[in-house]
Amino acid sequence: MSVASQDSGMRQGRVARVFIYLVLLLFGLFYLLPLYVMGVNSFKPLSEITGGGMMALPEVWTVEPWLKAWSTAQIGVEPTGLRPYFWNSISMVVPAVAISTVLGALNGYVLTKWRFRGDTILFGLMLFACFIPFQIVLIPMAAVLGTLGLAGTTAGLVLVHLVYGIGFSTLYFRNYYAVFPTELVRAAQIDGAGFFRIFWRILLPSSGPISVVCIIWQFTNIWNDFLFGASFASGGGAPMTVALNNLVQSSTGVKEYNVHFAGAILAALPTLLVYIVAGRYFVRGLMAGSVKG
Amino acid sequence: MATRAEIDMRTRLQNWLPKLVLSPSLGMIFVFVYGFILFTVYVSFTDSRILPFVDKNGQTTYELIGFTNYEKLFKLSHWDIAVWNMAVFAGLYIIICTLIGLLLAILLDQKIRGEGLIRPIFLYPMALSFIVTGTAWKWMLDPGIGFENIMQSWGWVSFSFDWIKNRDFALYTVVLAAVWQSSGFTMAMFLAGLRGIDTEILKAAQMDGASNWNLYRRIIIPQLRPAFLSAFVILAHLAIKTFDLVIAMTGGGPGRATELPATFMYSYTFSRNQMGIGAASAVIMLMTIAAIMIPYLYSELKERKQ
Structure with a gap:
């Protein structure tokens, strides 16, 4: 050349x-x-x-x-600002994330280390549940929450997010535990360790990364949910996203864009902080979310 | 010493314990997902208008009417518009996200300095609520205070950009905001795919004198097939579920210009008191997603078994 x-x-x-x-x-x-x-x-x-x-x-x-x-901003009819709704969201997210993560870990453990006939089909059914359009459950859920007296409450929303969060948390832990050496579990079994003991002593200590992924994923999804919040808790029990939308769409008085923007940042802050602090895990979580084993 | 019977009991318990642990979750999924799906299908065959289904005298408030709701649904121009809008929205959203995602992934894969800084900037929109995204874009695109006003105040007096208020173009503003939110995530999927390609093959092709363009066209992009498939499935599923973004940006308007199946279902069910039709529309949405997801999940699970 x-x-x-x-x-x-x-x-x-x-x-x-x-x-x-x-x-x-x-x-x-x-x-x-x-x-x-x-x-x-x-x-x-x-x-x-x-x-x-x-x-x-x-x-x-x-x-x-x-x-x-x-x-002090007018949200719906009350001039309360977004503060009470922020706390609604916190008290909704924390239990829903905690419970769905624990259940997901146990489910993943069972589905990979204690396999039984038909477990793949059951997992498939749980997996499909992650992807349904939630419109299909809105009507019966509204009826059930009404019957249980949970309509409009944070407890009702916790139940909803727990139920529809289990699929994803199970998916994460199943994929993670699938590559965990089963020989270790069998060896412990021969030594006489029981179901929970094996989980507690052998799988849990190495579950740090996937727990972080699962918690971030669930936190982001549940905090950002609008459909369930708007359908089941539009009043004083509303989560932050619904309150922000009420603030922005309010048709009375002057449109205070600066207040809307501040409110939007307040609604985005928790997930943004989580993302900044643990962003690398978040990306990995998104990849696992694309149903790749 | 434990007796033989005790040991038997314990083994049996150990055998049952895993299934016992799994059962609350399975129970919840069966009731709240599959039971509820059946329930909604049932409601779609009734003339229900509002909750509850049973009045205070214990009388049911509905009658079974067969497929009438579906017939009505398909005759509604409102539903037609929502479906057509969905086709346009989903088509553009999936194509643009895929193109941008692939482009950015390929560019980021060129040993870029500061990749660690750039990637989070592309990805952070994914962490935001659609209501936040919608609020930001709604006001940025608003002719009164957004880009139009800004350009005019910078001296371009005749500048006009009122798409969000224009029936013919409002849908594209929703596409813009949705692409803003999801294209970085699509990039991450392609980047993971690119990083998984065997570098030996690439080196061999380079030795043979393949140009960069041919390298990508002939070798790299075909190898990204799984990433394309995942991206398509996830974007299609996100598109069909799109609801919050429209509510925050346009509320379905102007007129019905940005109405989508999800907003249609919500308004027929909760504000128009046409719950039977709302349920029928939800069933159609589920069938659409199932048609995409079931083959995909089936092949994924089968692959993993091997």
Whole structure:
């Protein structure tokens, strides 16, 4: 190869690399744009937004929109701000995530280490349950929650999210335990260890990574749910997403965009924090969520 | 010393214990998923309008009417619009997410400096609620304060961008927001696929003088088949379930321009008091998803058995 053509080849390579970085940069800006818009506008007085300054940094910085979104904004009929709904979501998410994760771990353990005839079919049925459109269960669920006196309550939502979260948590733990050496389990069995003892002493100590994945996945899904919240708890027991939607869609008075943006960030904050703290596991979890063993 | 009978009991208990542990979850799934599906199918054959199904005198509030709800459903122009919108939305959403996801994955796979910084930026939208995404895009696209207003205030007075308020274009704004939310995740799936390709084959092809373009077209992209399939199944399933994003951005409007099956089902069931028709529409949604998911899950489970 002549020196000249090698040189042009290198130049071509360099142009290509600049182009690659440019495309990545543009997409990076595209993904960051809504976060930027929500962020800067939540610290602005309303007049700066309506005056055509949505893209600009605040001229006057104010935390007023945040305070209003948190504690005094009109949600539905009550001027309570988003605070009570934030706590609704917390008290819904924590038990639902904890219970569905524990059950998922036990199910995964049974389905991989204590196999029996028909277990694959049962797992298939649990797996399909992850993917049903939830519209198909809304009507009977509303009837059942009404009958149990759980309509509109956080306890009702915990039940709903628990039931529809088990499929995914089982999927995660099953895939994880499937590659865990079964010989260890058999050896412990021969030594006389029982079902729970084996789980507790042998599988659980190495279940850290998958537990993190499962907890993050369940936390994100349950925190972000809107359909169940809107269907079964639209009043005072509503979760954060429903309250945020009520705040933004409220048709009375002036539209306070800055308050809406602050509220949106408040609703996004828990999942974003989880994502920032444990993002690497989250990505791995998403991959496992694509039903790959 | 334990007697023989005691040991027998314990072995039997140990044999039953795994199934016992599994049974609460299975019970819940059978009742709350499969039982409820049957229940909704039943409701779809009745003229139920609102809950409850039994009034305070113990009389049922409905009658069985066969397939009438389905006949009505298919004659409703409202449902037609929702289905057509879904076809357009799902088609664009799946294609654009796949293209962007594949492009970004290939670019990120070129030994990029700062990949660890870029990847989370592409992926974080996945962690957000659709209501948050919808709120952000709703106001960014709003002609009064969003891009139109910004461009005009920057001096481009004739600039117009009112898609979100325009019957003919509103659906595309929902596609835009949905692509924003999911394309990074699609990228992650393709990236995982790319990282799983055997580098020996690539080196051999490079030695044979294959150009980059041919390398991707002939060798790499065909090997990504499983990633394409997973991406398609997951995106299709997300598309059919799309509900919150539309509620937050447009509420199904303007007119019915962004109505989707999920919003149709919700409004017929809970605000229009046409629960029978709502149930029928939910059954159609389930059948659509089942047609995609069951073959996929079946092949996945079978593969794993081997």
